[in-house]
Amino acid sequence: MSEIRKRFIEGRKPGEITYNQDGTRQRTALFGTIFQNHYIDDGYIRNYLAQLTDPAKRAAWLEGDWEAVDTGAMFGPVWSQHLLLDPFQIPASWKVDRCFDFGQSTPFCCLWVAESNGESVRVGNREFCPPKGSLVVIGEDYGTEIDPKTGKQARPDAGLFLSARQIGARLKKKEEKLLTGVLSAHKKVAPGPADNQIYNGSKVDQGNAPTVAKDLKAEGMDFVNSDKSPGSRVTSSQLMFGRLHATKIQDPTNPHIYFFPAAKYLIKTLPFLQRDDDQLDAVAKGPDDHAWDALAYRLTWKRPHTSISHGIMS
Incomplete structure (x- = not known):
């Protein structure tokens, strides 16, 4: 999860474009949640929610809260x-x-x-x-x-x-x-x-x-x-x-x-x-x-x- 955060989230601004070395566009930072994706049905989201037992992953992947801390880490339960x-x-x-x-x-x-x-x-x-x-x-x-x-x-x-x-x-x-x-x-x-x-x-x-x-x-x-x-x-x-x-x-x-x-x-x-x-x-x-x-x-x-x-x- 930390690698995903580092690659796509940290230091990014909404609408910011990341370019390849040859100058072509690689990706654009668009911040939202899975609930805003109209191409994904509610059943898939409900099933996905059921499989996410890690509260940090649930907060990040579903709610867009990438400040959530991994509670399984050494200091995760007491971070505040x-x-x-x-x-x-x-x-x-x-x-x-x-x-x-x-x-x-x-x-x-x-x-x-x-x-x-x-x-x-x-x-x-x-x-x-x-x-x-x-x-x-x-x-x-x-x-x-x-x-x-x-x-x-x-x-x-x-x-x-x-x-x-x-x-x-x-x-x-x-x-x-x-x-x-x-x-x-x-x-x-x-x-x-x-x-x-x-x-x-x-x-x-x-x-x-x-x-x-x-x-x-x-x-x-x-x-x-x-x-x-x-x-x-x-x-x-x-x-x-x-x-x-x-x-x-x-x-x-x-x-x-x-x-x-x-x-x-x-x-x-x-x-x-x-x-x-x-x-x-x-x-x-x-x-x-x-x-x-x-x-x-x-x-x-x-x-x-x-x-x-x-x-x-x-």
Whole structure:
């Protein structure tokens, strides 16, 4: 279903024509439902309805609702409209950090995350007061090639083949933009967890060998170790499930999770992540799951006992 959505629905406008490479017309985007097709009789539709037990397919194929989430996916049952927020200024009293999943031939992903302290803020014309410890993913850099014509990913699960120094410089530029935008009340962003492979080679040549972590830090982007211990994949999946559930029912006693629209690939991929066949309580590994990996490191991270006041760690 996700492939159908990607090919025919995402980014399309009613009446938009898709052309072949030779300039001939391939297809036109016409949005409607099966009930508007006068060449299909009611009996066929009734029989078709009876065969569709998947609520997401029923909503998409019959009602034209392609925002419906696959409830059979890992987080499908707890995905909700409450998760997306209009951007707002992150208070100086909230903690802010970054998390990172490295990739060169496959996409890298860096997420910038704010953690609430229980104080309320204004989001548009309403007061927003998530429980203490709630997370808001405010920024994302997903290292993949974008097709300039469509604005979409050029090739699935393909990276940019950048060096670690190039990635670090790119992330630093992105972070500086955030610090003049939604993080303008903060002086800096605290280092958060990253895929531990960035430290590979750290024990070679008495610790003098180059590593991805050293190259990233040379560009001003430092990170700390993530939890890759046995069972961590189950733990991160269940922590995410719990946060999504708390957000969906607006539970005032447990921490929530929210996303700014800038977290484009995270929002796009999370609802369709599948359960691991061998570990049903964990997210299955798959293509373009790098935004989830970065977030998973953040979910299982045990933050040091420090405080951030006006963006400065103390």
